[in-house]
Structures are given as C-alpha cells and as structure tokens.
Amino acid sequence: MIEAWDGPTEVGDTFEIKKKHEEYIVKKLESKRITHFYCSEFYGEHVSQALGAVNRLVDSARKTFSISGTKVRQDPYTFRNYLCPDVYRDLITNVVFLGAPSTGKTTIASQLAKEYKTVWMPEYGREYWEKHQINRRLSLSQLVEIAKGHLEREETLLLQANQYLFTDTNALTTYQFSLYYHKTVAPELAKLAHQAISRYDLVFLCDTDTPYDNTWDRSGEANRKIFQKQIKSELIIRKIPFFSLDGELNTRIDFVKQILARYQKYQNLLDSFSF
Template sequence: MRIKRTGLTLGKFAPLHKGHQYMIETALSEVDELVILIYDAAETEIPLSVRAEWLRRLYPQAVVLEAWDGPQEVGDTPKIRTMHEEYILRRIKGRRITHFYSSEFYGEHVSRRLGAINRQVDPGRTVFPVSGTLVREDPFKWRDYVHPLVYRDLITGVVFLGAPSTGKSTLAEALARKYGTVCMPEYGREYWEAHQVDRRLTPEQLVEIARGHLEREERLLTSANRYLFVDTNAITTYMFSLDYHGFALPELEELARMAASRYDLVFLCADDIPYDDTWDRSGEVKRAVFQKRIIADLKQRRIPYIELRGNLDERIATVERVLARFRKYDSLGEWALRGIEGRM
C-alpha cells in the first residue's frame, strides 16, 4: 500500500511572488496533500490574514495554517533551530510529513526533525530571480513576478468624489502624471455621451456604468505604480440614479455599498472653484445641491473623507501631504491624517 505523500512548506510570503508560487506548485505536483504554514511578518504592513487569503484563493487544494504565534527569530543557531522545529511540530498536530519544501538552509534541519525528504526547489533563485525584499522595495519594478491578485493589494486606491465640475478629472490626471502612475477616468461620462437620451439614462444603464467602471478599474490596477487615482465610483452613479429616477436598482445599490470600503483614501473635491457650464451639465445651483447630497451620503455610510479646496496646486499639495504620511495597512493611518486640513 502506497504511503500518503504529505508536503509541508512555510514562509512569510511578504509578499507572495512567483518564486514562492513555483515552490508551492512544484510541491502540489509531487504530493497528495500540501500544508502551507504562513508566519506573521514584522517587515511588512500587510496583515497575515491578507497574505493567507492570497494562498487560499490561488491554491484552494492546499491546507493553509496561520502562524500568528510563530517565532520571529531567524538564524542558524541550535537555539533558533530547536525553537522553529518545536513550533512546526506543534502546529502540524501529528500530521505525518513526508516531504519538506524550501529553498533555504533550514530545509536540512527541519526535514531531519520531521523525518521527511528535504526537497529543495530552486535554491539559487535561477528560475525566478526575485525576493520578497525586492518586491517590497519596488513593487512596480517587479510586478511581472507578482500575481495580479497579490499586486492589487500592494496598490493604494485613491478616489475623488464630488458633484460635476468640482475638478475631479483634472486632479486625478495631474496626480497620475506627478506620481508616474495611471488614473481611472470617469467611465460614466463616456457612457453618458454615447447613450444619453434627453440627457438621461435608464436605471439599467446606470448599473452598466457602475459595472463597467469597476471592470476597467480592476484592469488598471496591474499597471499602477504605488497609487491608482480614480475619478468617481459607484457611489456617484448611485447618486445620479436617485437624482434621475428617485431610486436605484439593487445591483447598483450593492456596487455602491461595496465601493464604501474599496478605496484606501477618499477625497471630496469642494465646489469652491468656478462652475464650468458645459452643455452636458445641469447648472451651478444643481451642482451645489448634488454636492450636499454627496456629503450627506458619505456621512450616512460612515466613510472618512478629506475635503480638497482651493486651486489645482493647492489641492495637489494637500493630497501630497496625505500620501506622504499614509500607509495602506497601518491601523494608525487614519489617525495620522487628523492633522491634515479637511474633514475626516
């Protein structure tokens, strides 16, 4: 009777890159069951739960164990080796490991303690010459070595909201140029110009706008460099549906609800700049009313936001100050922004 082959690999996966994936996929091709032990990591702000979710989504056939209390000491001393070995034995809870997968020095002593085959996978990093340190230092440079599912979580999503003619498009485009990244234009304007009848769209068409905007935004994330600047979102489309029809279809309501927690930073462009009275807009009075409704909706949804006032240069300066202090996964990030002029 053939013995069940059970593999084990471990790491911080901070972040997960193609070198890690090559090891995991090699293991999956050679064993009947694979256990992945993922450790907390002080060197990254990305929570362990987020990193574990990458593994679960990409490799649902593997068993992912979160090592919240795993040892953080690294090195090749008898004390550190024993500490790690005993922790691994406790976490696998009696599983019989037949193959231990790694590309590190510890593969030898951990395999020996487990009574497993020491399966070294690309220890010289020749197949995928990348490391977590390199990706952390410059995710954009190494983005070809990072799965899109992972890369999107390395990008800070910045959305600009506000009534028509509050400078959202101009600001998003200017910031994208300044930071060498991409911006997501307002898909609703493009759609409206192509499909409007008597300056109106149907409730179903407004759902198409929100859905299409989100799809384009997702595609752009893989081209973003640190930041993706977004001109409006599904909440704006939802507000237009209320304005046009007095209601929104359930799918649009759900897309707006999802948008409430999708972005890392929300900026509200104030209506303190001259109104650009183009043919596709409804007038300065309507702008003021729409702005009030957007603010009320943000408050009702409990969405923290920062108000941007003044000319373009003044608004850019405020965004720069916020971005300089903001860290995507830092739980103190919101409090650090309290000193920034605006509203939270």
C-alpha cells in the first residue's frame, strides 16, 4: 500500500494527465523494481509501460467482483470489506466524551450511536472497577490495565463502526483517577494519556449542570465538581481542542450533531467552525 496524499487528482486519458500520474508513481516507487502491474482499468497499459512491467488486466468488465475504486470512494462505509482494515479504521471519526462522573457521557454516546447507526465504546473503567475494586480502590497497575483494555476494545470497535465511533472517556480520565487516589501515575499510564492528545478527532467536555446521580460507585457531588475542573484543566494544559456540552440532554445531542454535520476529517478544526 502506498500513501498518495500529494498525488495528482485529475483523472482521464489525455497525454498530460497520464504523464502526471506516471511521473508521480515512478518517483514514489523510487528505485523499486516492479515486474507486474495488476488493475482493471485502462491506465494499466500506460502505467505498466512507465514502470517497465507486465500489464495484467483483471476482470475489466467487473463480472467477478462488481466493484470499483470509484464506488468505494463514494461510499467506503458500505464497501468496507474491499478496504484494508488500516485504511478503513483511519476513515472513522472517533468522537470522545469526557467529564466528571454523572455528566451524561454514557447516555449521549449510546444515543448518538443509535441515531447514526453505528457502535459506541462504553467506559471500560467502570466495568473493570466493579469486578476488581477492593474497598472502592484499584492499584496503580490496575489503572494501567484499564487504559490498555479500553484502547484494545476501542480498536476493535473502530473496525465495526459506521463513519463514527462514539467513545465514553479515555486514558485522560484514568490518568486523573490515578492522581486522585494515588497522587501519582504509572509511567505506562502517563504515556497512554499523552497519546490521547492526538488520538481523537473530536472532544466534547460534558458539563456538571445536570442532576447528580449519587450511585454507590461514585464519591459525591463535591468531588464531581473538583474532578470536572481537573479534567478541563488537563485539556487546556495539553492544548487539546474541545467543545463544551451543557444544558439538558437533547440540547447537548443537537449540538454534537451540528458539529458532526460540519466536520470533515483531516481539515483544520479551528478553521472549520465559528460560533
């Protein structure tokens, strides 16, 4: 697989267009020896000649596989089975929701996944904590296991997602819990938290202006407010762009949907939005 971010975008069979493509491919391959060139398109002949390779025309009538690169580009999510998993994963917009406990992250992520007909990533830390906590505490190494386990599941879901993956928390949350309970962070967890800076396409911080659900696994509304300030501070210090979500549930969901409607992956986020 060759990445061609700066490749020519014109298509056609004119001399000028073919020359641009040939020169780009030859330069991209540098001194690599190509013996055979396989494709189902007209350009197989002239590209093969440019490479000094044997032209192998395959299923040009699309009888064996009724698919083409054009179809895949138009709807890569429908035709995901024709894409390399690494390529498909990179097409998914990973949306993460952060915030203190009881700020609506789970509800928002699951609801959006339902509306967009995709999957969502539940907070693995909650599941792990319920199984392994002793006196409501976890060790430093267990917190590392949470961050790693969350990422493993997230990676699996990225390949199952349809355009978006809605993720409930990430390693930054686990990082903050480690500081809260142990006043320190294991080096491996610190590394995973740092990787979170560039891992997610869109980050939403859920505000605390919602009723506090005081379940047995939470540490009180006062701690919720402190934890919220710490998470927001962490985002600012690490220079992670984020959107704030406040108001009632439907207001928050509608705001996220507005952002998604305007967001195009690989474009400058700050240039794309103005509010």
